[in-house]
Every structure is written in C-alpha cells, then in structure tokens.
Amino acid sequence: PFAEELFRNISRVLPPETLDYVVINHSEPDHSGALVDLLERNPKVTVYLSRSAKMFIDNIVNREYSFKTVEDGEELPLGGKTLRFLNTPFLHWPDTILTYLVEDKILFPCDFLGAHYCSPEFFNDEIREPEKVRKAFEFYYGMIMRPYKEHVLKACEKIKDLPVSMIAPSHGPILRKDPRSYIAWYEDRAS
Template sequence: MTAAPTKITDGIWWVGVQNPDLRIFDVIMRTEWGTSYNSYLIQGSEKIAVVDAVKQGFSEEQLERISAVVDPKKIDYIICNHTEPDHSGALVKLMDAAPNAVVVCSRPAKTFIKEIINRDFECIVAGDGVTLDLGNKTIEFISAPYLHWPDSIFTYVKEDAFLSSGDVFGVHYSAGQIFDDLTKLDANMIASQKYYFDVIMSPFKSYVLQAVEKIRNLKIDVIGPSHGPVLRQDPWGAVKRYENWSMPTINDPKKIYIGYVTCYGYTAKLAEKLYEGADQDGVEVEIEDVSKIAASEVAAKIHNADAFALGSPTLNRDVLKPVWDVMTSLCSYVVKGKHAAVFGTYAWSGEACKYMSERLTDLGVKVVGEAKAKLNPNEEELAAAYQLGVDLRKTVK
C-alpha cells in the first residue's frame, strides 16, 4: 500500500512518517505513545520546498508521500529546521532523490549536516530576515537557537499562516491521526507534552520565551512541529503551555535540597547536622534518602532548588550508585552557577566526597565545601557538618 500524504492547506502537505511502536527515544526518553517524524512539502506556483527529512530507515515512506504530490526531482529546496538525526538521518536519500535541490539551514546546521552526510552540498544559510520566494508562497525564516540545538530555525509561510516549528511545541505522540482535532486532546496527550518539554526543552526555557516573542504577532493558523500532531485546531494552546512552563520561578522562601544515601546510618548523621545548619532564617530545606526515589525525580528537585547538598559513603573507593545516578541526571544548563555541598563517611580511603565534588564542578556547580567522617561521626565531625549547612544557607540568603 502506497504511503499517502496528508493535505494541510492548498499547496502544503504532511509527508512525514509515524512510528507508533517506538518506546524509547534517544536512549533516555520513554515514548509510551510512540512518535512521528514530521516533514512538510510546500508547493508554490514556481518553486517547491520540503521541510526536514526523517529518521534513517523511514526514507522510502517519506519519498512515497512526496512522490504522490510531486516528482522529487522537481524539489528546489530542502529546508532543515533542525539537524538532529531523527530529522536528518534520511537526508542523503532525500538529496539523492532531489539532486537539484539546495539545502536551506542555519549556519550551525550547515556544519552539522556536513558532519552527518560527509559530503559537500549547495547551501543557503537561513536566519532572521531571510526569505524564499516560491511564487505564490513566501517562506520567512526565524532564528530560534537552542530549541533544542544551536541550529534550530522556524519556517513560516506567510500566505497560509503556517509555521513549521521544529521540535518546539511538539510532543512524542503517534495516535494514527495527523491533526490535533482528530487526536483526542486528553490527559495522556498533555502529560506527554509536559514530559517532552521537561526532558528536551526545559534546559532552554529562556530560549523558548525568546522564540515565543518572535512569533507572538504573527498570524498563525497552523503549527507543524517536528513531532506529534499538526496543530490546526488550537495552535496557540501549545504555544501558551510552552510559555507557561518556561516562565522563571523565584523561590520564596529560598529552597535547599539535601539528598544522601547511607549504609549504617553514619552518613545520615552528617545529613541531619547539615540540615540543622541550613534550616534557619526562613530557608525551606528538604532532606531525603535518594535510594528510595527515582534519580530523575531527585534531579528535578535539585533543578528547582536554590542550593543543594549530596552525601554518600565511600564503597570500594567510589560513590554509591544512587548518588551517581542523580549526578548523571542533572542538566548542566540548569545547575550551572548553583551552590552545593558534599558529605560522606568512610572506613579507610574516603574518595566519595572528592568524586562528587569533581562531578558537580564539571557541571558548573560551585561547591562550597565538604564534610567527612571516618565511620561513626564524632562531635567535631558533626559540628563541621553543621557549619557546612550554615555556609550553604548563606549562599541563598
């Protein structure tokens, strides 16, 4: 059965692919509802453009959809809003099918594409103020960096009030329908979009807000994101959700998070003393054993805190796995500049504090100090942990 394109408006077609069976995306994301790799064909009276390729392994399906509308050899432009391989993995096959097409992309994307396809190509560098005349359709480009790579741009078709937005305003959701009004907008969809935002876009909230400002005064009737349904019923609803999720939060009172693991209760004693030192002057302090909680949940709490502390005993000259899992779940874009403390107990070598400090420093965190104890903390070691809590509190007041 030939893969059929879906008409969005006169001269604009969805020519992407659905992947409803995908359950893990980019190693780290759950995709309970699958995803789609959206691509759009824009057919003007004089020129033809395709926005984005698809993931490697899906090129034949994309080319079938394109061929149902036009001969791929007649494509004049291949626009790359974003060059992550789920949108560029099949780019070579699209370029081979459209040998006369010129690639249109941002300057960073040009570099990425060269490293993906490993060959030379003709390119127009796009950004704010750059346009393409397709005859009866005018494409305007909008720079939208770090959504979520430095290469990202928006493609706007003025005459049709159509915005192809790349990954932003999207969701990993494949329900067998192309349009949002044919896909039930329920709790699953909203939860999936929030999860998508949290994992992919939340490190770049300021860039989301900048992009929203750039499009706020545009007439937009349809948004075609790179993943999920085409938004024709309520395109601004997705924009508004993204904007709300991206708004900066100011903690009042200030928040400190203390997470630790403990084998025999010794590290917990340091944690409690650190808590006592931090829990003053109206600062809100949360303390918990991170071995009982998902690392992603702990990371979210750290991301939302003004400062934090992590503690682990040393076992086999290393940090215990639950704390490593937390540290590898932290986003450097979010924790950079935050203050932190590290603490832990040991029997003979005591490397845990050193390794935690090094990891956090590599993420851009400002480590204010450490509290260590050999086995069961004595009064002097407990006092040092208390003072560390005081020092950490002072960084947020």
C-alpha cells in the same frame, strides 16, 4: 532507515528528483537523516539551513551540495507562497530554525511545541483522548525543552505577534484548534 518511506510519501505529491528546495530546521538525525539519500537522488536540490547547521550537515553528507544559509527573517518565495525563516538556536539543538508559511499562517516549529504522541488522527481537534495528548505535551516539554527554557522564552517572544492559524511540529499532532494556547502554555512553563 526511513528514507524510502519518506520518498514514497513525497512521491504522492511530486517526484523527489524534482524538488528544488529542502529545509533543514535543525541537523539532529531524525530531521536530517534522509538528506544523504535525497542528494543522491536529486543532487540539484538546494538545502536551506541555518549558518550553524551548515557545519553539522557538511559532516553528515560528506560531499558537495547546493545550499543557502538563512538569516533571521529571510524569506524564500515559492511562486504564490512564501517561507520565512526564524533563527531560534538552542530550542534543544544549537542550529534550530522555525519555518513560517506566510500566506497560510502555518508555523513549522521543528521540535518546539511538539509532543511524543502518535495517533491515526493528524490534528489536535480530532484526537479522542485529549488527556493523553496533554500528558504527552507535558512530558515532552519536561524532558526535551525544559532545560532550554531561556531559549523557549526567546522563541515565544519572537513569534508572539506572528499570525498563526496552525502549528505543525515535527513530533506530535498538528495544532489547528487554538494553536496560540500551546504557545502560551510553553511560555507559562518556561517563566
């Protein structure tokens, strides 16, 4: 139901019909629901996804499409920028990957390191009520990630040496102030 809003937002940067690639960090409907609409607008776009996501996405789009299944650590050069894909299955969904923008040191962790928190401020260092954010992160971890704590620990291990200047989860604020503390917090809760 939000595909048109997504396309309006993309259009602020470039026409959706000109996208070359789209990354599906996992196939859960809140992350892949607009893919059918995107493929109708832009049938030439190449979908980057994990091998296990391919099966689910095939059933969601129910048509032929250009795709690339990514291996752990595989990179996609984008003309001066590079995306690196990290397979992290069962970070609450069986086909999850994290995406890392190498040059800018930005981690796009899908649902990992997220929170059910919405505010007009995009960044954690702009939020005026940090206690509410902390509670939102705790609740989100407890309800979404805690059942997968063994996989949380594997993901924390996988990204422990990754230089991270910012974390942009799919849910909650973008973490640009002390992003490593959120990884440490997750690791502590999962241990």
